Amino acid sequence: MAENNNLISGxxxxxxxxxxxxxxxxxxxxxxxxxxxxxxxxxxxxxxxxLVDAAMPGMLPVINWFCVEQAVRTGLGIKAQINNYxxxxxxxxxxxxxxxxxxxxxxxxxxxxEGAIEIDLADGVVKEIGIERLHxxxxxxxxxxxxxxxxSFVDLNRSGVALMEIVSNPDMRSAAEAQAxxxxxxxxxRYLGTCDGNMEQGSMRADVNVSVRKPGDALGTRCEIKNVxxxxxxGQAIEYEARRQVDLIEDGGVVEQQTRLFDPKTGETRAMxxxxxxxxxxxxxxxxxxPLEFSQEFVDEIAKDLPELPDDKKARFIAxxxxxxxxxxxxxxxxxxxxxxxxxxxxxxxxxxANMVIGSVFAxxxxxxxxxxxxxxxxxxxxQLVGLIADDTVxxxxxxxxxxxxxxxxxxxGKDPAVIIEEKGLKQVTDTGAIEAAVDEVIAANPDKVAQAxxxxxxxGWFVGQVxxxxxxxxxxxxxxxxxxxxxxxx
Amino acid sequence: MTDLTQMNLAEARxxxxxxxxxxxxxxxxxxxxxxxxxxxxxxxLETPEKALEMAALSDAKIAAGEARPxxxxxxxxKDLFCTKGVRTTACSNxxxxxxxxYESTVTQNLWADGAVMLGKxxxxxxxxxxxxxxxxxxxxxxxxxxxxxELVPGGSSGGxxxxxxxxxxxxxxxxxxxGSIRQPAAFTGTVGLKPTYGRCSRWGIVAFAxxxxxxxPITHTVRDAAMMLTSMASFDPRDTTSVERDxxxxxxxxxxxxxxxxxxxxxxxxQEYRVDNMPxxxxxxxxxxxDWLRDAGAEIVDVSLPHTKYALxxxxxxAPAEASSNLARYDGVRYGARKQGADIDDMYAQTRAAxxxxxxxxxxxxxxxxxxxxxxxxxxxxxxxxxxxIAEDFTKAYEKCDxxxxxxxxxxxxxxxxxxxxxLEMYLNDVFxxxxxxxxxxxxxVPAGLDANGLPLGLQLxxxxxxxxxxxxxASVLEEAAGFDAQPQDWWSA
Numbered sequence: 001m002a003e004n005n006n007l008i009s010g011x012x013x014x015x016x017x018x019x020x021x022x023x024x025x026x027x028x029x030x031x032x033x034x035x036x037x038x039x040x041x042x043x044x045x046x047x048x049x050x051l052v053d054a055a056m057p058g059m060l061p062v063i064n065w066f067c068v069e070q071a072v073r074t075g076l077g078i079k080a081q082i083n084n085y086x087x088x089x090x091x092x093x094x095x096x097x098x099x100x101x102x103x104x105x106x107x108x109x110x111x112x113x114e115g116a117i118e119i120d121l122a123d124g125v126v127k128e129i130g131i132e133r134l135h136x137x138x139x140x141x142x143x144x145x146x147x148x149x150x151x152s153f154v155d156l157n158r159s160g161v162a163l164m165e166i167v168s169n170p171d172m173r174s175a176a177e178a179q180a181x182x183x184x185x186x187x188x189x190r191y192l193g194t195c196d197g198n199m200e201q202g203s204m205r206a207d208v209n210v211s212v213r214k215p216g217d218a219l220g221t222r223c224e225i226k227n228v229x230x231x232x233x234x235g236q237a238i239e240y241e242a243r244r245q246v247d248l249i250e251d252g253g254v255v256e257q258q259t260r261l262f263d264p265k266t267g268e269t270r271a272m273x274x275x276x277x278x279x280x281x282x283x284x285x286x287x288x289x290x291p292l293e294f295s296q297e298f299v300d301e302i303a304k305d306l307p308e309l310p311d312d313k314k315a316r317f318i319a320x321x322x323x324x325x326x327x328x329x330x331x332x333x334x335x336x337x338x339x340x341x342x343x344x345x346x347x348x349x350x351x352x353x354a355n356m357v358i359g360s361v362f363a364x365x366x367x368x369x370x371x372x373x374x375x376x377x378x379x380x381x382x383x384q385l386v387g388l389i390a391d392d393t394v395x396x397x398x399x400x401x402x403x404x405x406x407x408x409x410x411x412x413x414g415k416d417p418a419v420i421i422e423e424k425g426l427k428q429v430t431d432t433g434a435i436e437a438a439v440d441e442v443i444a445a446n447p448d449k450v451a452q453a454x455x456x457x458x459x460x461g462w463f464v465g466q467v468x469x470x471x472x473x474x475x476x477x478x479x480x481x482x483x484x485x486x487x488x489x490x491x
Numbered sequence: 492m493t494d495l496t497q498m499n500l501a502e503a504r505x506x507x508x509x510x511x512x513x514x515x516x517x518x519x520x521x522x523x524x525x526x527x528x529x530x531x532x533x534x535x536l537e538t539p540e541k542a543l544e545m546a547a548l549s550d551a552k553i554a555a556g557e558a559r560p561x562x563x564x565x566x567x568x569k570d571l572f573c574t575k576g577v578r579t580t581a582c583s584n585x586x587x588x589x590x591x592x593y594e595s596t597v598t599q600n601l602w603a604d605g606a607v608m609l610g611k612x613x614x615x616x617x618x619x620x621x622x623x624x625x626x627x628x629x630x631x632x633x634x635x636x637x638x639x640x641e642l643v644p645g646g647s648s649g650g651x652x653x654x655x656x657x658x659x660x661x662x663x664x665x666x667x668x669x670g671s672i673r674q675p676a677a678f679t680g681t682v683g684l685k686p687t688y689g690r691c692s693r694w695g696i697v698a699f700a701x702x703x704x705x706x707x708p709i710t711h712t713v714r715d716a717a718m719m720l721t722s723m724a725s726f727d728p729r730d731t732t733s734v735e736r737d738x739x740x741x742x743x744x745x746x747x748x749x750x751x752x753x754x755x756x757x758x759x760x761x762q763e764y765r766v767d768n769m770p771x772x773x774x775x776x777x778x779x780x781x782d783w784l785r786d787a788g789a790e791i792v793d794v795s796l797p798h799t800k801y802a803l804x805x806x807x808x809x810a811p812a813e814a815s816s817n818l819a820r821y822d823g824v825r826y827g828a829r830k831q832g833a834d835i836d837d838m839y840a841q842t843r844a845a846x847x848x849x850x851x852x853x854x855x856x857x858x859x860x861x862x863x864x865x866x867x868x869x870x871x872x873x874x875x876x877x878x879x880x881i882a883e884d885f886t887k888a889y890e891k892c893d894x895x896x897x898x899x900x901x902x903x904x905x906x907x908x909x910x911x912x913x914x915l916e917m918y919l920n921d922v923f924x925x926x927x928x929x930x931x932x933x934x935x936x937v938p939a940g941l942d943a944n945g946l947p948l949g950l951q952l953x954x955x956x957x958x959x960x961x962x963x964x965x966a967s968v969l970e971e972a973a974g975f976d977a978q979p980q981d982w983w984s985a
Contacts, residue, residue, distance in 0.1 A: 057589070060693060280863055
């Protein structure tokens with residue numbers, strides 16, 4: 001196994017963090033797992049609750065096969081064992097947002113077994129994280145404690161929504177690895193279309209199991225941090241919790257296995273009340289549901305139209321477009337980004353396109369807080385602009401200006417780059433006569449600098465800069481460079 | 492006019508068709524009788540206005556020549572079936588005055604076939620009981636009496652059996668989890684049919700034990716049971732345990748007036764059902780039944796169901812385990828009765844302590860225990876293994892025979908209060924019936940004779956899965972041979 005470079009240091013030496021994640025991913029489905037009620041986000045409280053979701057007397061769950069398909073699809077996407085026979089169990093506990101008094105989940109026989117995900121680490125290292133299982137289960141409703149001075153309200157809109165719980169092996173060794181894992185998993189789910197991966201809306205959240213040990217020792221006692229709902233918080237929660245455990249042990253304490261909550265305001269984790277976790281869930285097969293069985297053909301049909309996944313796409317970008325692994329990795333992180341790049345790169349220098357997408361486009365979107373789908377500059381326009389730089393129509397410097405005009409709010413937003421170049425007179429000056437005049441002018445005006453340049457030829461760069469400025473950046477930099485050198489007698 | 496409450500379902504149907512009386516007249520006669528029979532406590536809710544409205548519609552249908560299979564026939568509905576707009580409580584305080592905004596599939600099927608609802612029938616709370624003494628509305632009194640003593644009508648469908656026996660409805664719906672249709676039928680001289688698991692939809696029926704619950708009818712005759720089942724049964728996409736299988740016209744399976752020919756039919760007699768201390772009368776009746784079927788041309792075969800003695804213990808693990816989970820939804824949060832508490836846990840505790848009766852609490856506790864960490868394998872998993880062995884016993888027996896004949900119960904109806912303090916004695920009532928639920932098979936109790944006290948006794952026929960047609964045909968032969976025509980004396984009418 002590779003050396004772990006992510007040790008954290010304590011008073012008694014270095015410690016290793018051991019992390020395993022249980023990610024709850026909401027199945028992208030219009031209807032709930034066992035009822036026909038809608039799953040749309042943001043509806044009025046209790047507007048999307050069927051008789052089944054409210055656990056009215058005599059109501060029975062009926063499996064939503066679309067959700068089953070999505071789980072199988074996801075299982076195939078994480079290269080996992082698909083179980084053609086699985087069982088729904090009841091997990092029994094009382095809570096006001098759990099109308100049935102039990103959650104229908106899968107305990108001993110999940111729909112998906114072991115699989116694996118590869119994550120890209122900063123230093124270009126690829127690490128495989130094992131997946132233990134994926135199972136289907138119902139989400140609970142939501143308790144609202146801030147609506148009334150001494151009562152709690154319950155919103156059952158989420159009650160019964162289908163979740164995939166994806167359990168990793170304890171294979172991660174740092175917050176960065178855990179974050180990379182969640183990002184990669186989210187990318188895979190989005191590529192597959194089985195979960196929108198929207199952590200702010202709660203469609204994806206993680207329970208993080210954290211333990212620490214001296215390298216080479218047996219696993220330490222773990223704490224589970226429940227329901228962490230952003231990649232940044234996952235990092236913060238792990239850093240805090242690992243440090244807490246190290247300090248505790250080094251102070252002579254013992255880590256107790258417990259469930260903890262992360263508070264984003266303080267950046268700390270705290271133990272849940274013991275009452276909140278002291279459950280004997282009394283799992284048993286749900287007698288209202290038959291075992292979930294499907295044929296190999298059912299699986300094969302789904303496998304047939306599986307999309308190209310991030311790893312394959314990355315490999316293709318490197319092989320076909322000559323991108324660096326880093327650029328390829330950045331572009332395939334989101335399926336939409338990759339598609340944008342591919343559309344822009346058509347017929348153009350792919351590496352230059354990648355640079356512009358990762359640089360200008362992403363920066364602009366970030367600044368404007370826009371999704372790539374809402375980019376004011378189309379992929380074709382990015383491709384055109386790269387083409388106009390390549391054929392010397394516009395200088396790289398002017399191209400930046402062109403891009404900004406295309407991107408930002410204003411009269412030129414969304415125009416084709418060629419139009420803007422024409423209208424703004426940004427066309428690169430390749431007329432040697434005009435450039436020569438400018439060079440002569442700068443040389444004539446700066447005799448002291450000319451003398452310095454004769455001593456130190458690097459000073460030529462100063463002249464090039466002056467000429468570019470004088471021509472408003474429209475001069476072809478290579479032509480300027482050549483003329484400056486020859487006029488100064490440095491070539 | 493003759494007393495319109497003295498007919499069976501088929502006779503009433505034929506009378507309506509012949510326009511000898513109207514559906515409204517037929518219904519009114521039953522409404523009157525129901526309201527005069529409050530002392531039996533069979534009904535927990537009477538719906539006379541709804542009944543007359545439905546009957547009037549039936550008369551219109553009959554007049555238009557559009558009569559449906561059960562057109563205008565007034566029946567009672569066990570309070571376990573959710574009825575849209577009509578209070579449904581499972582006879583438990585915890586449901587308060589719950590009024591379902593939906594109709595169970597089985598009752599919907601009956602109304603779609605023209606049946607008329609007289610009201611909701613008493614039962615043991617959440618169908619947990621064998622004597623109908625655990626209802627929040629108090630015990631049902633059996634119309635049959637011995638030595639002047641008030642007797643139980645059996646349970647949990649005691650309201651259904653008492654109502655049919657006392658002619659407070661021409662038929663009734665019921666449910667059977669461990670014998671809750673067949674035992675009350677045996678105690679009241681009526682026919683009780685528990686169909687194959689999956690034959691009737693469980694959608695909209697308050698659940699007791701999901702893997703065992705099955706709806707069925709209590710009626711006067713086997714033919715009536717066939718008529719009722721034809722309407723009640725359906726494949727229901729809303730219940731994944733219901734089976735997608737055509738519903739035959741079960742009445743058509745009864746060939747000829749007597750119901751059919753069973754020449755060459757192999758009737759199995761399971762030796763393990765000769766339990767210790769079986770009353771001589773029951774033993775004698777069983778032998779009588781064997782003789783009747785043999786005389787009718789059946790071949791009698793001795794068979795063995797070796798795991799029978801484990802059935803009752805397994806049942807009293809599995810049913811409470813499922814019930815403990817099924818009843819978790821009654822928490823006072825969304826519907827039904829609520830007792831305020833200091834906090835949410837206290838509210839649960841107060842609500843459930845006040846809302847559930849002793850027997851329900853007992854079973855919730857047994858079930859919770861059986862599913863607990865550390866006990867699950869020893870109890871629940873073991874019980875499921877027993878269940879599988881019992882099912883295999885039947886499969887093997889059916890290699891040698893087509894139906895089985897047993898007594899329905901180890902005794903006739905007993906006095907109210909007799910077994911209330913002794914749950915184990917009470918549970919023994921189910922000894923001949925629970926195996927059928929564990930194996931998911933159809934079973935029927937047919938009234939076959941009277942004991943020394945003049946109380947009815949039943950014989951049970953057990954069929955193969957979805958073998959209701961053979962079962963009904965055999966039952967009708969047994970019924971004809973027994974010629975049971977005793978009636979309880981009307982001591983209760985006000």
